[in-house]
Amino acid sequence: MDDSTNSSATPAATSDGVGVGDEPLEPDAVVDFESAGVGDEETLARLRAVSFYLDEAFEIPGTNYRVGLDPILGLVPGIGDATASALSAYILVEAAMLGVPRATLARMLGNVVLDATVGSLPLVGDVFDAAWKANARNVRLLETRYDDASPAAAAADRRFLLAAVAAIALLLVALGAATVLVALWVLGQVGLL
Incomplete structure (x- = not known):
């Protein structure tokens, strides 16, 4: 054990945020996504996957119609619709981080709010979720408005x-x-x- 290091105490910081004899303190939670290798195409692919699982993961036997986890989660009282809405909101947050225009974000938010509001109705809301597919709509909006000014x-x-x-x-x-x-x-x- 090296006695020259003092691991039990940290240097006291002065009122200007500089430790005694240290460099200025900097936040350690700043993440540069571009340098970390997280590109826009990866984000879009991830959002497409989330949308697919929420709106089109399963084909109804005997039809060409697909439904996802959103209407299925809606069958679980209380937490099902909240979970689906949180995942829908995730798509909205990622779209904002990609720089989608505010008007498009508002339109996407309208889709999420409508989906959450009507989708929370018992049974009728689950049928609406299966037909409306707000997440697929939002990803299509994101793709058409991304870099389109x-x-x-x-x-x-x-x-x-x-x-x-x-x-x-x-x-x-x-x-x-x-x-x-x-x-x-x-x-x-x-x-x-």
Whole structure:
């Protein structure tokens, strides 16, 4: 054992983050993915694989239609839909790290939210998951918008976002109107109107 090293104590750091007699402290959690050998093509291949397993891993016997783990996981109450949604969100995060335009990311997020919302309904949601295939849609969007800064692609994304915002606004207005009508009906049944 060498007595010249002091492994039980670390040098005290001064207020400027520099240890006494040491180099400036630098974060050790910084990872440069490009120099680590993780390229965009590898990321795209990984996302295609995740999408395949979630949406198209199994062929329904006697048909040419394929389903994945997403609708199957949805059959497990509680954790199934949450797990599938987390994997869908992983595709979205990787797309953001690849530099996909924000409008496309918003469109992809809309697909994930719709899939998670409708997919959480018992049985009906599982059929929707099998038909909607949000992950396959998102990977196709990622592939078409990756390195595509054309005005036509941006305009298509803006049109989609505008339609989505309009649909959500109409849904909220309809929900508000339905709530008022139900409240009036209940008050009428109770005899307060």
